[in-house]
Amino acid sequence: MRDLFFYGLSAALLGMAVITVLARNLFRAALGLLGVLVGTAALFLLLQAEMVALVQVMVYIGGIMIFVLYAVLLTSELGGKMPGPSPLKWVFGLAVAGTALAFLVDLVHKAHCTLAASLMPAADGANDAATGAVNAAASSGATAVSGGVASMHSLGLRLLDAGPNGFLVPFELISVLLLAAMVGAIALARHDTREGA
Amino acid sequence: MNLTACLLLSACLFAIGAYGLMTRRNFIAALMSLELMVNAALINFVAFARFGGGGAGAAGLNSAHDAEAGSLFALFAVAVTAAEMALALAIVIAVNRQRGNLDIRELDGMHG
């Protein structure tokens, strides 16, 4: 059931992604992106990463996506059709994307093989939960294991932990980064009256 | 559903995003393709956090497995993307104001 749901979700995601990339209408492409983002949030839920899913919905869909839609609305006519890519570009893009895909699939394939190989000897004698989880993950379609799940509570504690494994400093730094980005965005986008005068 | 399936999904999403980034002529559309690629990376983060597999070749990989860190990385990546998007869209608006269109081919100030 879970697998079925995953594959269905994956198919929908990829379909939305293709719409995002190919749609001639910019607004339609934006809606495709919205679909991808929602699908990804659902995938995160499926992977039991509730916190990431939540942030995905709030920041991505609620923040960035709105932002993109505003930009679309500000800069283009909604009904306008964009011209398609030239043949040269089309071939070029396909070549680059194909190269990337081939590389990544090759990498995943290799990782899959080594993962299976390295875990094979450990499989019989191991009673460690995590080993079992990975073993299961690598060898079959087995599902969730408790060791791979991070609860929202523990995430929060970890995020504000100042200890050696805590993420307090990156957390603070990212807030500074966001502030800087905000200031920069305002500075870039604002109409410079002095220049116009 | 396992790690390999998630990684393959992410690879496909990344390739589609790359194609869009290469072919889109509208600046905003190209940025959307970029978002697809970032999403693929996010999926990777979360998948590894969920299933482990970091340090695949090492025998004692499981002791290093840290599901919280994977999720937190995803969160940070989202934050960085938000910052990046904010700036990129500001640039879009500035470019649109200056040139009147968002054709990426005309932004060739770096040609040799």
Next chain:
Amino acid sequence: MGNLQVSLAGGATGHLACGILALPFLSFLINGLWLGRKSRTASGLAATFLMGATLVLAVLLAWQYWTLVLGNPASFPGRTALAWEHTWMTFPLESGGAFSASFGFLLDPISVMMVLVITFISFLVNVYSIGYMHDDKSAGRFFPTLSLFSFSMLGLVVAANLAQTFFFWELVGVSSYLLIGFWYHKPSAVAASKKAFIVTRFADAFFLVGVILVAVQVGSLDFSALNAPAAAESLRNSPWAAWFGVNILTLGTLLIYMGAWGKSAMFPFHVWLPDAMEGPTPVSSLIHSATMVVAGIYLTARLFPLFAAAEYTLRIVEVTGVFTALFAAIIACRQTDLKRILAYSTLSQLGYMMFSLGAGLPAAGGAPDSAAFTASMFHIFTHAFFKCMLFLSAGVIIHAVHSNDIRDTGGLRRILPRTYWATLVGCLALAGVFPFAGFFSKEEILHAAWENGHYIAFFAALATGALTAFYMSRYFFLVFHGPRFSAGRSHQDSHAPASASAHSDGHAADGAAGQSAKEMPSMVWPILILAVPSVIAGFAKNFFIAHVLPMYAVIAENGSEAGSGLPWLSPLATVLAVSSIALGWAWYGRKGRKSILGAEQETGLAKIVANKFYIDEGYRFLVRNVGNRLVAAPITWFERTVVNGAFDAVTAVIRGAAWVQSMVQSGQVQAYIGIALVGLLILARWGGLGL
């Protein structure tokens, strides 16, 4: 002899020696970089002052040398010492040792003598130039170049090894090129400077090959090592000898002599020297007396023991010398340009010196004779003074008459009285009349030639002496006696009969010359000072016999006592000289000069002589027909098609690559991203990341 070279570095001698090289160079830098552009007068004064200081240092150095080395013959049997030496370049050899080129300051009788002569004459020429270049706008360029020239020549004469010699040899060549072409707006000056440079460069190429050949075989560049008998032995027995078919000793010395051949303008490389008169007269004076042209003689003398071991080379030295002496003397009799007459006389005297070196080997065989070598050095010494003076006087005459042509002069005795007397002294000295300087040195040379059995050369030299006396009297009488000169007359008009108007013009010009250019003090004083050594330098003979003669005692030991014997030589030479002068008086002094000069250029042999035996024309023919057609044209074709074609192909490839590159640099962000992405993937896959 290596162990005989005692170093005097560290003491006062070393400092003096440094100063002697440093001051002229300093003068070159100061005047060339700064003062020359500010003020012509200040530049001249600064250069003169520094050269004067160098002269003082040179005198002090000579004094040091006198007390430390000459006064101490037991410690210095070769009379040789090194003021200082600094290793310049070191090349490790496969055999384990090291081959080094050093930069040194050699003190021996001839180098100290040359340092004194060069500094003395350079100083006087500098003083003279202040007056001579007074109205020349480019004098600021003149003095630094002159200083560079003096510096180069000083470095050349004190060189302790062939590398340093070659270095300064080329510097002398360059600075003389700059000076001869000083008036670069005159096409003839440019042509002359190019000619001098190319001819001497041509010879220098052989010189360099010879230096390398000899240095590689002997394993050292030091004169002390090269002059040791062992060096000649090793060259003679070189395994390469069979390979070349000739003795490597002969070949090496001959190649080195080629350098001297060109620099000292021996026939047939003499062509550049008369043309070098295009430079300012002080330059001609410096080049023809103390510096450039004697460099070849000096080099040959410096390596005299090595040359003496190479019998055939020394024979060639002798033949070129004596032929050039006679040949140039004949040409000098029919020249009409003041400075060219002096230039050919210089050639003739250089031939004398060279021939004297060559005569150092007895015709009958046996040990080389140092007396001939001594005579040659002695002649350099005396010739420097009176020839320099003659040139400086010629400069005064040219300044007064505004013409180089002997047909435009005449009757200058009254207008330039001091120059008159000085030129008289110079002519008598050059002609070899007792008791002037030239008499002693020429007699020494003739004596050595006779003693060593070179009878043909002896008579040729005797004839040269007579010719010298003849053409110098021609020069003297035509310039200072006879009817008064007429200024501004062109050469073509000189054959026309003198008219009353021309005569009165002459008077007018007299007045003008008397007011302006005539005998400026700074120009006349150097001449008068030079007249003193021109008279008395001959009495330094015993000094030369005492100190130069034993220099190469290692190789030269025979019974020929210079100055003794041959009681008939002095009277014979004197009678010849006096009778030639009398002949000159009879032809040019007593009779009206017009008839003589008019008839001079006419026909037959005289015409050939007047045209310098058509040597220049011969060269031109050779260069045009053989050089251009057989050598230059194929090389040009090769260059145009093969060399240039190769370069064109290379540029085409590069241009194509650049075109491909610029295609990538399209400015299209998407192309950049794509390439970056693919590149990143390639790096990740094959870049050693293990992915």
